[in-house]
Amino acid sequence: MSVAVVTGGSSGIGAATARLLASRGWTCVLVARGRERLEGLAGEIGGEAEVCDVGDREALEAVARRVGERHAAVQLLVSSAGVPGRGGGFTDLPPERIEELTRTNYLGSVWALRAFLPLLEAGAPAHVVNVVSVAGVYAVGASGPYSASKHAQLAFSRAVAVELAPRGIRVHAVNPGPVRTEGFPQESLRGTRLDRFVLTPERVAHTILRTVERDRPESYAFGAYRVAGLVQAALPGTLSRIAQQRRRRRASRSRSE
Numbered sequence: 001m002s003v004a005v006v007t008g009g010s011s012g013i014g015a016a017t018a019r020l021l022a023s024r025g026w027t028c029v030l031v032a033r034g035r036e037r038l039e040g041l042a043g044e045i046g047g048e049a050e051v052c053d054v055g056d057r058e059a060l061e062a063v064a065r066r067v068g069e070r071h072a073a074v075q076l077l078v079s080s081a082g083v084p085g086r087g088g089g090f091t092d093l094p095p096e097r098i099e100e101l102t103r104t105n106y107l108g109s110v111w112a113l114r115a116f117l118p119l120l121e122a123g124a125p126a127h128v129v130n131v132v133s134v135a136g137v138y139a140v141g142a143s144g145p146y147s148a149s150k151h152a153q154l155a156f157s158r159a160v161a162v163e164l165a166p167r168g169i170r171v172h173a174v175n176p177g178p179v180r181t182e183g184f185p186q187e188s189l190r191g192t193r194l195d196r197f198v199l200t201p202e203r204v205a206h207t208i209l210r211t212v213e214r215d216r217p218e219s220y221a222f223g224a225y226r227v228a229g230l231v232q233a234a235l236p237g238t239l240s241r242i243a244q245q246r247r248r249r250r251a252s253r254s255r256s257e
């Protein structure tokens, strides 16, 4: 039976992915900080729970050692643990939150891959999926620190994919747009025309599985979001001016209300 480690496996995209994998016969090791939810889902899908903060490198290494005592190899690592920036910018978000975004969203995937690398090599051909975001290819205005953590996670993903290919490990990035989950409730989109583009975690879970099965380096869950990164790369000045104009309009609207 194949073994998958899913960080952030107690909620949202990670939980939906673990459920999908379990329904296809995978044994899932779920990793997150909150014990109750984690053990509840692990029990439901016949998986295993490992309570751990992915930003804590040594704790993750200890988790990998414990998993190695139970399983000779791991065939799939899904790094989905992540925290939102709640729309905060570089000058208004508390510094501790900027550190947490970096530690969890970016370094969490680096430490997870490094900790599980020996087990992934033992399981080769094996796969790693980093759940990044469209915010990893596109950054304007609000949510800058979140975007920066996702840009770093995507750069890590792309670079390490080249490093690990000769060792039989394929690294993939999945870049969803808005998905309604506990950490990312997408309140600002409710009642707007954009709300119909908000995805379910189950839809992203299917994209993750398809990305592995079809061996795609990067996927978007909703293809139109691919354009966002292309537009920013081609027209950074234009996009920045549009974002500044929208910001000014929003500020003057809220002053006149």
Ligand SMILES: NC(=O)c1ccc[n+]([C@@H]2O[C@H](COP(=O)([O-])OP(=O)(O)OC[C@H]3O[C@@H](n4cnc5c(N)ncnc54)[C@H](OP(=O)(O)O)[C@@H]3O)[C@@H](O)[C@H]2O)c1
Binding pocket: 007, 008, 009, 010, 011, 012, 013, 014, 031, 032, 033, 034, 035, 052, 053, 054, 055, 079, 080, 081, 082, 083, 104, 105, 131, 132, 133, 134, 175, 176, 177, 178, 179, 180, 181, 182, 183, 184, 201
């Ligand atoms: N939802 C969206 O709109 C969206 C869009 C693009 C990308 N993403 C990305 O998708 C990933 C999953 O997000 P989600 O929407 O599924 O959010 P979610 O429902 O809030 O789930 C986040 C998961 O990560 C775990 N987690 C958070 N911090 C952790 C830490 N330091 N160590 C270990 N586990 C941690 C949480 O459990 P504990 O709190 O118990 O630790 C939970 O299991 C994130 O990387 C996010 O950036 C989300």
